[in-house]
Amino acid sequence: MRRSVGVAVASAAVLLAAGCGGGGPRSSGAEKLTDDKIVLGVLNDQSGAYSELSGKNSVKAVELAVADFKAKYGDKAVTGDINVVTADHQNKPDVANTRAAEMYDRKAVDAIFDVPTSSAAEKVADVAKEKRKPYFNITAATTTLTGAKCNRYTFHYAYDTYMLANGTGRNSTTQGARNWYMVYPNYQFGQDMEKSFSAAVQAAGGQVVGRDAAPFPNTSGDYSTYLLKAPTLQPRPDVLGTMQAGTELVNLVKQYNEFKLRDKGIGLAVGLMFLTDIHSLTPAALSGTVYTDAWYWNYDVQNRTFADRFQAETGTRPTFAHAANYSAATQYLEAVQATGTDDADAVVGDLEGKEIEDVFLRNGKIRAEDHRVVHDAYLAQVKPAAEVAEPWDYVKILKTIPAAEAFRAPSADCKM
Amino acid sequence: MTGFLQNTFNGLVSGAFYALLALGLAVIFGMLRVVNFAHGAFYMLGAFGAYVLLAEAGVSFWWALLLMPIGLALFGMLLERAVVHRLGRLDPLYNFLFTFGLTLILQDVVKSRYGVQSSPYATPAELSGSVDLGLFDFPTYRVFILVFAVAVCALVWWLLSHTRVGVVVRAATERPELTRAFGIDVGRWVTPVFGFGVGLAGLAGVLAAPMRAVNPLMGADLIIVVFAVVVIGGLGSIFGSVAAGFGIGLVQSWGEAYAPPIVAQTLVFIVMAAVLLLRPAGLFGREESAA
Known part of the structure; x- marks a missing residue:
């Protein structure tokens, strides 16, 4: 081990020397x-x-x-x-x-x-x-x-997490989704998202009626515990806010549809979603879902x-x-x-x-x-399958979130 | 109460996947003494196969449920003949490495063609509603999975206890040397049993396609739990693998509902550690002699 470190340091030194030698101004x-x-x-x-x-x-x-x-x-x-x-x-x-x-x-x-x-x-x-x-x-x-x-x-x-959570949480709440049930993966990203999201919902006058941390990684791939709990909460949530991402999001959404929560009046809001996620779930599985997008190709x-x-x-x-x-x-x-x-x-x-x-x-x-x-961010909603006119054109932009509102103020933690 | 029953039901549905996968692992381990690390990849191939059949040939879920297990069983038999069998004479580490390497190859082949993004697969229309179970409604597809998995496990149980093949498999699983000493040609059954185990993994994969994310890594995530299930049930114990499969499904579901998240996350492995401390051969396993 010691020897290989030595070799690495030596070769780095040689390379650096070579870089300096060859790096002087040339005649171009x-x-x-x-x-x-x-x-x-x-x-x-x-x-x-x-x-x-x-x-x-x-x-x-x-x-x-x-x-x-x-x-x-x-x-x-x-x-x-x-x-x-x-x-x-x-x-x-x-x-x-x-x-x-x-x-x-x-x-x-x-x-x-x-x-x-x-x-x-x-x-x-x-x-x-x-x-x-x-x-x-x-x-x-x-x-x-x-x-x-x-x-x-x-x-x-x-x-960043603040932009996603704030955009979706605040705007959905002011547009009428008062009661929220939050499900998030139990690691740094999920915890951060849930905190910012709940804060945004509360700041906009909504309330979080339940929050659950799901195992991460969720090896069973099963979210039914939370999906069954959602309709039993008092007051009954208007929206299920999920902070799951990637494959976990795909699992959760498939099962959200299986349990027909949308038909039971519980909408879906997603913390982080990419166009590719919508593509793999199909717009039909996600239709009506609200999320914050940083940019949309067909805007x-x-x-x-x-x-x-x-x-x-x-x-x-x-x-x-x-x-x-x-x-x-x-x-x-x-x-x-x-x-x-x-x-x-x-x-x-x-x-x-x-x-x-x-x-x-x-x-x-x-x-x-x-x-x-x-920069400006966008509150986006997945179109119903019938309105998808061409491949990949999956969302409509509900609202442009002005740059000044979209991101948090500079943090005191940052010391340049 | 209703909530508890619902969670129990869901636990059994998750358990059904574990049971089908663990059953395949158990028969393969029993007959061949091979820990098949590629089991998760075969599960993934089952789900991906269903997706490809539907997306590129319009083959329905029902046909996929028949074709994929058969296709994968044949593939498994070929593999057993071509490689696993030959490596069987060497140190068990060779087959361990082979199946592990095969997993990586299969994952990457699928990845290179279809990418890592999950592929869409809808629930078949016949099963997309929900069933009234008296106390609560439950998605039809979940009821179907549970019934189907229990039926498959029961069928395997019947095959093992009532047919000559079953007797040979059970005997060879529990006392391989003694069975050979009786002049029974165990080798003849090794290839079909390997294929059968692989076919079961493929079956579980097709069943998973409508409710789980279909992507090249789906098996890698699940197989870790399935290995814990097999260890809890007792390596090579066929009944143990099925019982532990359903049991772990229940434990996970109850854990998610009633235990703090940090416990729910590790519950399977807590159970595994406890079982190994108290019964090192697993709940239904038998201590093997030092030979």
């Missing part, structure tokens, strides 16, 4: 870049639970952003040499940690993108801080990225144009994670172009406080205080 037009090129690293789950909602197609989204940037600036671009590298973190914090360090140190990556799974995302925030390189988290939900783990190089781009012409290009590349419609990866990569490249350098501090300085409108960010702003990227 890009004197201000440390190594004549820009490398974007996409670190995410490429075979597990999140590989469909993000995964390889997020890599494609970042590649699209690079292609668009090159097309836009042509010869005037700060460099023509922009590459995208990628790695699979398997949703494991330790793997994420190693891969992130490897990207920054050995693959000359200038900025890391995506990184689903909160525990892995937090590790990468630490790495970014240590290496002083930009990191745009897209697909993780935890608010710690703009709280206790916040730092100068980390940006939280697309969504307007601009989104749809992007979605058409994305589909031509990947054969599928983009989730909000895909669009957000595209946007984050674009904004990073724009900042490099604007400052003329890939120096991390200069780029971060350019991004802080910037107001942005693009295909993903509407009324977007990169908050300097905590690097939360705020």
Whole structure:
């Protein structure tokens, strides 16, 4: 063990030396870049639970952003040499940690993108801080990225637990769902979601009549205990709020339909749902379900144009994670172009406080205080099967939640 | 009271899946002394097969319920002949590694074609309503699963106790050397029994498709509990695996309803640890001789 650590340190030293030797300014037009090129690293789950909602197609989204940037600036671009590298973190914090360090140190990556799974995302925030390189988290939900783990190089781009819970909880309550029954998976994400969600419901004048933590992972795949309990609660809940995600959400919704709770007057609100979840459950199974979306591909012409290009590349419609990866990569490249350098501090300085409108960010702003990227969010409802006019067009947007309301105020836990 | 009965009923439904899977594991372990780690993958193939048949060939749930177990049983028999049998002469670790590796391969093959996102599978129309059970309504599909699983277990029980094959299987399971010493060709039955166990896993998979998420990892999540069930029932004990299957289903369901979440989450393994401390061979198992 000791020997292999020694070898690793030695080889790292050699590589660093080589990097320094070869990295001086050269005679191309890009004197201000440390190594004549820009490398974007996409670190995410490429075979597990999140590989469909993000995964390889997020890599494609970042590649699209690079292609668009090159097309836009042509010869005037700060460099023509922009590459995208990628790695699979398997949703494991330790793997994420190693891969992130490897990207920054050995693959000359200038900025890391995506990184689903909160525990892995937090590790990468630490790495970014240590290496002083930009990191745009897209697909993780935890608010710690703009709280206790916040730092100068980390940006939280697309969504977080507060945005999801607050959007759905507050808006559904003001629209008439007074009594709530909360079911959540018993781990960090579920507990955080339940807390924020219940707080939002109560703030809007509703009440939580019951809350239950379901085992996580729920090996039996069975949720009937909670589904049977729902109609017996006093007062009877108007909505079942579920914080389950991915496969667990699919299990719960299948059984929600089995027990016909909707017919018994108990609606369904979902904490976190991706377009791909609706696709696998079918809109018929979810029709009427309300949730908060960070972006929807068929919302307007601009989104749809992007979605058409994305589909031509990947054969599928983009989730909000895909669009957000595209946007984050674009904004990073724009900042490099604007400052003329890939120096991390200069780029971060350019991004802080910037107001942005693009295909993903509407009324977007990169908050300097905590690097939360705020933007409009959307209260969405799954269409009845009969109203689904084309594949993947599964939801209608009930309401745009203004950027100022969608996210929490900067947290006191964040010390830049 | 009604709530308790409903939870009991649900526990039995979850238990039905455990029982079907544990039964297959038990007969395979009994006959071959192979711990079939690929059992969860066969369960997944059953569910995925049903999905593919419906989505790509329009084959109904009922036909899938017949075709998938048969298809998987044949696949299992082929596998037994081609690999498991050959490895049987070596250290048990070889078959352990083989079935484990096979699980990874099967999962990845399905993943590469259909992705990790769950695939939709609707409850068959005939079973989508609910049944009035006097005190409460219950989804028809759940009643169907329970009745069907109990019928399958009863049928297996009858086969084992009333047919010549059953006698051989039971004898070979409990005293393999002695059975051979009587001049009974145990080897002849090994392949069909392996196929049968795999077929049962496939059957459980088809039954699960309408009510569980159908994705390449669905078996990996479930099989951990099923192994606990088999250990609790007693490795190789056919009756024990079925009884423990239904029992663990009940314990889980009651736990979720009445115990704090942290206990409910680990209840199966608490029970397993307790059983192993008090009866190391499992509830219905028999201590094997050192030989």
